Amino acid sequence: MDDQKKLAIIATKGTLDWAYPPFILASTAAALGYETQIFFTFYGLQMLRKDLSGLKVSPLGNPGMPMKMPFGPKWFKDINWNIPNAVQSIVPGYESLATALMKQTIKNNGVATIPELRELCQEAEVKFIACQMTVELFGFEHSDFIDGVEYGGAATFFEFAGESDICLFI
């Protein structure tokens, strides 16, 4: 189908929060009939790993992120724990704690998990391309990544992106 719309995404971030936009947009676009491709480069490669437990979220230096508890009575959940950066940075495991709380909030809100969204993308035939240069730069092996990933470079990206209707850098 030549009249099929195309969406090209470049995914460059490697945190739990930033893993959402590429997978949500790609899976939805596929459901709407778009041919969709995601080019994963630099930290975005984290999203292709077999083991996704390395995806974390950090409130440190992120003033836009509310720190709220996903349990307890409503008045407690509504509190925004405004913890100074200096304190966040010296507490061991602060990032892991924030990630665990975020995952619970995600679950409480009926929001899909990243492994689930990634699988939905694959089912919908979203094509995943990993940047070979950054795979080598960071010392990854192809065996670190899920099956079905293709490997290529910038020229590979432009082959599809040049024909795309929408192109996003995330």
Add this chain to the structure above:
Amino acid sequence: MNFDKELDARGLNCPLPILRTKKTLNEMTSGQTLKVIATDPGSVKDFAAFAKQTGNELLSSSESGSEYTFFIQKK
């Protein structure tokens, strides 16, 4: 309204109601009607947009309390 299949998307958030709907429609034949129940307030606009872009017809969209019901006829 008559329907051939029902999808319970209650408690699911964007983009899951749309993705499940698409998947369910794939298992149906042209002309059949799918009933979807959702609780995501964003789904009202999303289902209208989904229908418009995919050509599946949104026969009805209604709200009752915190639940939204959609009837979609497969293209």
